[in-house]
Amino acid sequence: DNSGRRRPEPTGEFFKEEYGTVIAAISQKPEVAFVTKKANQIKGKKLPLTKWDTVLSDEETQFTGLAKIFAGGDFRRGPATAIEAIADGRKAAEAIDRFLNNQPMMDPIKLFNSKKEKRLVDVNPKEFEQYEEIPRFKMPELDPKVRASNFKEVETGFEEEDARAEADRCLECGCNVNESCDLRKYATEYKIDADMFVGDKNKHPIDDSHPFIRRDANKCINCGRCVRICAEVQGPGVLGYIFRGFTTYVAPEFGGSLSKTNCEICGKCIDVCPVGALLPKNVNAKLNPHISETTTQNCGLCGTGCNIEVSVQDNRVTIVKPAEGDTFNQRDLCFDGKFGWQIFEDEDRITHSFERENDHWLPIKDIDTAAKMIQEKLQKAKSKMVYISPTSSIEEALLIQHIAKKIGSQISSLSIYKSFVDRLTDTNLYTKTYDDLEHAECIVLIGKVSKVYKTIARRLQRNGAKLILITKEISDFNNFADELHNDDPIVKTLEKILQYNIELVKEEMDDIDDIEHNVDPLKLDLPEKTVFMYNRDLISEESIWNIWAISSLVCNFEEGSGILPTSKFNNFRGFQKLGINAGEPANYNFVLFYGELPCEEQKKRIKNSNFIVSVNTHIDDADSSHLLLPKASYLELESTSIADDGRTSKFKNPKNSTIHNKLLKIFKKAGLLTVQEAKISFWNKKAQMFLAKKEKIRNLSNQELLDFLYTVEHMQFDAPKQASIQKKRITKLKKMAK
Ligand code: SF4
Ligand code: SF4
Ligand code: SF4
Numbered sequence: 001d002n003s004g005r006r007r008p009e010p011t012g013e014f015f016k017e018e019y020g021t022v023i024a025a026i027s028q029k030p031e032v033a034f035v036t037k038k039a040n041q042i043k044g045k046k047l048p049l050t051k052w053d054t055v056l057s058d059e060e061t062q063f064t065g066l067a068k069i070f071a072g073g074d075f076r077r078g079p080a081t082a083i084e085a086i087a088d089g090r091k092a093a094e095a096i097d098r099f100l101n102n103q104p105m106m107d108p109i110k111l112f113n114s115k116k117e118k119r120l121v122d123v124n125p126k127e128f129e130q131y132e133e134i135p136r137f138k139m140p141e142l143d144p145k146v147r148a149s150n151f152k153e154v155e156t157g158f159e160e161e162d163a164r165a166e167a168d169r170c171l172e173c174g175c176n177v178n179e180s181c182d183l184r185k186y187a188t189e190y191k192i193d194a195d196m197f198v199g200d201k202n203k204h205p206i207d208d209s210h211p212f213i214r215r216d217a218n219k220c221i222n223c224g225r226c227v228r229i230c231a232e233v234q235g236p237g238v239l240g241y242i243f244r245g246f247t248t249y250v251a252p253e254f255g256g257s258l259s260k261t262n263c264e265i266c267g268k269c270i271d272v273c274p275v276g277a278l279l280p281k282n283v284n285a286k287l288n289p290h291i292s293e294t295t296t297q298n299c300g301l302c303g304t305g306c307n308i309e310v311s312v313q314d315n316r317v318t319i320v321k322p323a324e325g326d327t328f329n330q331r332d333l334c335f336d337g338k339f340g341w342q343i344f345e346d347e348d349r350i351t352h353s354f355e356r357e358n359d360h361w362l363p364i365k366d367i368d369t370a371a372k373m374i375q376e377k378l379q380k381a382k383s384k385m386v387y388i389s390p391t392s393s394i395e396e397a398l399l400i401q402h403i404a405k406k407i408g409s410q411i412s413s414l415s416i417y418k419s420f421v422d423r424l425t426d427t428n429l430y431t432k433t434y435d436d437l438e439h440a441e442c443i444v445l446i447g448k449v450s451k452v453y454k455t456i457a458r459r460l461q462r463n464g465a466k467l468i469l470i471t472k473e474i475s476d477f478n479n480f481a482d483e484l485h486n487d488d489p490i491v492k493t494l495e496k497i498l499q500y501n502i503e504l505v506k507e508e509m510d511d512i513d514d515i516e517h518n519v520d521p522l523k524l525d526l527p528e529k530t531v532f533m534y535n536r537d538l539i540s541e542e543s544i545w546n547i548w549a550i551s552s553l554v555c556n557f558e559e560g561s562g563i564l565p566t567s568k569f570n571n572f573r574g575f576q577k578l579g580i581n582a583g584e585p586a587n588y589n590f591v592l593f594y595g596e597l598p599c600e601e602q603k604k605r606i607k608n609s610n611f612i613v614s615v616n617t618h619i620d621d622a623d624s625s626h627l628l629l630p631k632a633s634y635l636e637l638e639s640t641s642i643a644d645d646g647r648t649s650k651f652k653n654p655k656n657s658t659i660h661n662k663l664l665k666i667f668k669k670a671g672l673l674t675v676q677e678a679k680i681s682f683w684n685k686k687a688q689m690f691l692a693k694k695e696k697i698r699n700l701s702n703q704e705l706l707d708f709l710y711t712v713e714h715m716q717f718d719a720p721k722q723a724s725i726q727k728k729r730i731t732k733l734k735k736m737a738k
Contacts, residue, residue, distance in 0.1 A: 030054060030075050042067045054078050061095035061105045062088055070096060112187035114194060128171060130208040137166045172288040175219070175276045179289070182274035183221060204249050209257040211736045212265055212281050212339045217249040220277035226250060226269035229331075233458055235476035236262040239269060250277070259737055262476060266451060267338035271321055271331045280319055280338070283736065284345045287318055296323045298641075298649035299337040300391070300634025301726070303567035304329070304450045305643030306337050310635060310654040316345055317635055317655060328434040330459070334451035340730035344633045348618050351659055353666070354628040361619055361628065367662065371669030373627055377611040378670070381589035384409035388580060389595035390416055390569035391726065393639035393651060394690060395683040397571070397578050399664075400594045403672050407590075412583025413575060414596050415722045419541055420712040421548070421565065425576050427700045429557050432531060432564040433645040439560025441529040442466040446547060447490055447539035448473055449566055457533075468524065470494065483524070490539060494546035496522035501553040526550075529560040537568040541716040545709060552705040564645060568722070570634065571641035571649075577695070595631055597622060599723040615663065620725045632660040633726075638680060640687050648691055 034040055035047040047066055048056035055071040057064040062072040072088025074080060095105045117123045140156045147154055158166060178184065187194075204217035222241070227250060231237030238252050238261035252261045270278045281287065292311035299306040299320075307323035320341055322331045343349070353370040354361040364370050378384070386404040388397060390413055404411035424430050434456070437443065443457045443465055454477055461467040461480065469481040470493050478484050485493045500521035532547050547563060555561040567573075585602040593614045598606060603624055606612070614625035617633055636657035641649045660680060668678035676682050700708070 047071075052078055058105075060091060062092035063095060063099075063105055068099075109188060110191070112184050112192055112194075114184070114187075124203065126203070127206070128173075130206055131171060134169050136169070137162055168286070170286075172286050174289045176279050176287050176289045177276040181276055183219075200246070202247060202249065205255075207251070207257060208281075210259050210263075210281070211283055213258055213263075213267070213270060214279045214281050215251065215258065216277055216279070217251060218277075219275050220250050221275055222248055222250060223274060224250070225272040225274070226278060229268045229272050232462075233455055234264060234266050234268055235480065236264055237476065238263050263737070264451070264476075265335045265339060265734065265737055266455075267321075267333060267335075268331060268455075271333075280321075282318060282345075283342055283733070284347075285316065285318060288313075292318060293654070295652050295654035297652045297654065298634075298643070299333065299341075300393075300570040300641065300649065300651055301336040301340060301730075302334075302450055303570055303572050303644035304452050305570060305641070305647060305649035306333055306452055308333065308337060312654045315655050315657070317341065328456065329452050332452045332455040335734055336730050337452075340733060341633075341635060343726060343729040343733060344617065344635055346729075350616075350618060350628065350630045352630060352662070354619065356626050356628075367665050367669055370627060370629060371666045374613060374666070374670040374672075377590055377613075378407055381610065383588040384590040384592075385583075385586070385588040386411040386592045387414050387583055387585075387594065387596045387598075389413060389597075389724070390567070390572045390575045390580075391724065392595050393571060393634070393637065393641045394574050394578070394687040395637070395639040395680070396594065397574065397580060398686050398690065399667075399677075399683050400592070401578070401580070402677070403592070403667060406672055409590075409592075410583070412581055414583055414585060414598055414602055415569065415724070416572065416575065416582045417541075417716060418582045419536065419544065420709075420715070421536070421544060422576065422581075423708075424548075424700070424705075426695060427698045429562060429700055429705060430565075431646065431697070432562045433647070434564075436560050436562065436564065437531055439529065440465055440531040441527045441560070442468065442531075444468040444470065444526070444530060444532045446470045446494070446532060446534040446543065449533050449535050453533060453566065466527075485522075491543045491546060492519070493522065494543055494550065495519045497524050498546050498550050498553075500524065501526075501550055505553055526554045528554065528556050530554055531560065532563045533566060534563075535566045535568065536572075537722065545712060545715055549706065549709050552702045552709065555702075557702075566644040568727075570643070573642035573644060573646060574640075577642060578690075593625065597723045597725050597728075598624075599721045601721065602723075616725055618725050618729060620728070622723065623725075629663055629666060630659050631663070632657060636660065638684060640691060642691075 030053050032047075032049060032053045035049070040046070045066055047064060047069065050056055054077065055064055055075050057071045057076050062070045062076065064071050070092045072092050073085030076088060077084060094107065098107065099105050116127060137158065139158070141154050142152060142156060146152075175181065202218065206218070207215040224241075227239045227241070230239050238258065239250055240253070241248050242251050242255055243249065252258055252263075267280060270280050279287070290313065292313050295310045295312070297308060297310060299308045306329040307327040308320050309323045310317055311319040311321075320333070320338060322329060322333050353364040355364050355369075355373070356362075384407050386400060386407075386409045388400050388411060392400070401411055437456060437460060440460065443460060445454065445457055445468070448471070457465075457467055458477070458480055461482070466482045467480060468483045468485070469478060470485045470490055471478070472486060472490060478486065488496070496519050499519050500523050503521055530551075532551055534544060534547055536544060544565075551563050555563075569575075585598055585605040587606060587608040589610045591606060591609045591612045593612065593616075595616060596614075597616065597620060600622070603622065607624065611627075612625040613627045613629065614623055615629045615631045616623065617631050619628065634651045636653055636655055637651060637660045638653045639651050641651075643649045664673060664678040664680070667673045668675070
């Protein structure tokens with residue numbers, strides 16, 4: 001019919017056939033005989049019916065007007081679709097709830113709903129032109145000859161793969177933000193009737209070309225929030241207004257694809273958009289507006305430890321966004337936190353063990369085989385070593401420390417390096433927090449720091465703080481700097497700044513002449529309330545030394561003054577507290593890599609090890625282990641870590657993953673854990689106790705710091721080389737957008 005629904009039409013043709021029995025079983029007529037019986041009447045009233053024997057109930061509440069009877073679906077509408085019946089059921093459930101709570105059955109608030117057209121047939125097919133047209137999959141049926149002799153289902157059903165492909169044809173055309181759209185909220189509040197606003201409508205093409213961001217300018221209200229956040233906070237300024245007047249819309253230059261711009265895929269524009277004009281996309285799944293479970297926890301992809309809200313459907317993460325409320329990162333996440341986690345949902349994510357056979361990985365589905373291999377190899381091994389990555393949580397680190405002790409091995413990390421700064425971590429100088437940034441009058445960012453720190457610094461700059469950048473990075477963010485130093489290598493610039501500060505205090509300090517550098521001084525007006533930030537994994541130790549030396553001459557290390565070192569690793573601070581230090585790669589009879597992936601150089605130094613067990617999230621070409629066990633990510637294990645500024649990051653296993661339970665079972669079977677130790681809760685308790693332990697703080701004066709710095713020898717002159725499966729995969733994912 002006109003609505004596109006199938007409807008039987010008389011053809012005018014007739015034929016006769018003989019049947020033994022005819023059963024009318026097409027469910028097109030309600031069975032109402034029982035309600036018309038006198039005995040079934042309620043207080044002398046019977047259920048109101050139409051001449052087609054459907055019930056007369058209210059379209060909005062499904063209430064029949066009789067006693068407490070609600071009726072909907074095919075019984076109210078006659079033969080119709082399942083989705084309409086479900087809609088009636090939902091309306092009835094809400095009305096019944098209000099009815100039972102002595103409220104008016106009809107919700108006094110009528111939600112504003114916007115439709116592209118009133119009838120599906122009137123929707124312009126151009127709305128769907130971005131989708132590939134895939135024909136409906138034909139349902140397989142029993143051969144008519146077979147059907148004739150039995151009562152089996154005629155439609156035999158899809159194979160799983162076909163069913164998935166068929167379900168995948170769904171366009172999920174409902175708006176994904178229907179529950180959070182501000183426009184809908186206000187239109188509801190002000191009782192807007194869309195029919196009162198007839199007239200021309202703009203039809204803009206929907207841009208689905210970007211793998212992570214969908215732009216639908218038809219939903220845009222031209223508020224300009226995305227334009228401003230991109231230009232004034234993030235930096236690239238790739239969004240702007242196109243045309244003037246009624247046809248104005250927001251898009252990248254010339255209305256092109258975001259993929260062709262400098263977009264940094266931070267997702268901030270999505271998070272500030274009050275409607276559904278900018279939406280996140282997921283490379284593994286089509287997003288939909290259905291109900292999700294949400295969990296608030298921390299991001300575990302670097303030491304910043306941003307607060308995130310994780311949406312999960314059917315034990316799969318669908319969306320990650322900044323957590324609501326008063327958080328230090330506010331609406332900021334970087335690409336990794338906003339989209340990079342999708343690597344943990346991709347098809348290469350391992351959930352069981354693998355054994356190497358020549359160049360191939362053979363799956364091991366049962367726990368016993370993997371456990372037996374570990375047990376046998378350990379029995380024969382004379383030398384053993386355990387390496388653990390600082391991407392592991394406190395719980396995991398305590399577990400692996402315990403296993404190392406049990407097998408009589410050392411434990412260390414290949415991802416970190418020894419630094420003079422390790423000897424300052426127990427001092428009053430090493431306690432700067434994100435709150436300190438709020439009190440700083442000047443923020444100096446040195447080298448590459450996380451995008452979220454940059455945004456925080458930018459926000460504070462807008463509130464009056466000075467922003468100084470010392471970097472070799474070329475980025476749109478550099479335009480925000482009050483002072484940008486990017487001509488010389490970072491270490492040279494720092495030496496010059498140090499020289500200037502030495503000259504400033506020369507007369508007050510006796511032995512300062514000894515520490516002068518043979519460089520021209522660089523004048524930088526640094527107030528006492530200056531916070532220096534750097535990433536210890538991305539600049540040389542020599543640069544770090546200069547930063548500490550400058551701070552000893554500039555800062556008083558009180559509130560808003562000092563150094564906030566950062567790290568690529570979510571639990572670097574935790575590893576410092578746990579006392580897990582830098583390790584050297586070497587050959588052993590038995591090696592356990594937990595979350596570690598040795599870089600090429602390190603690989604050469606372990607290649608003669610007899611048996612290597614690797615615990616990781618994915619198979620990687622660079623992994624030279626013999627046995628690979630699955631590792632839980634920060635979205636798959638209830639655990640904790642210590643962020644760069646000393647706060648505890650919490651991970652809550654929003655996916656209800658059992659990956660870590662499996663690993664514990666393997667270790668238990670291999671004789672490395674007791675029944676108690678093979679429970680996650682056991683390690684959660686241990687971690688809580690560990691985190692509650694107070695550390696003694698040593699007080700160090702500025703002079704003592706300077707004296708200490710001049711005792712430091714053998715500094716690393718290059719940033720360390722580290723490999724990580726996650727970082728490799730996230731980088732690959734990001735490249736999809738270009
Ligand atoms: S994702 Fe970030 S960089 Fe890209 S357009 Fe949005 S705000 Fe700008
Ligand atoms: S934030 Fe959303 S509604 Fe506002 S201009 Fe940007 S796309 Fe349009
Ligand atoms: S800055 Fe770090 S913690 Fe924050 S979202 Fe990015 S990866 Fe996650």
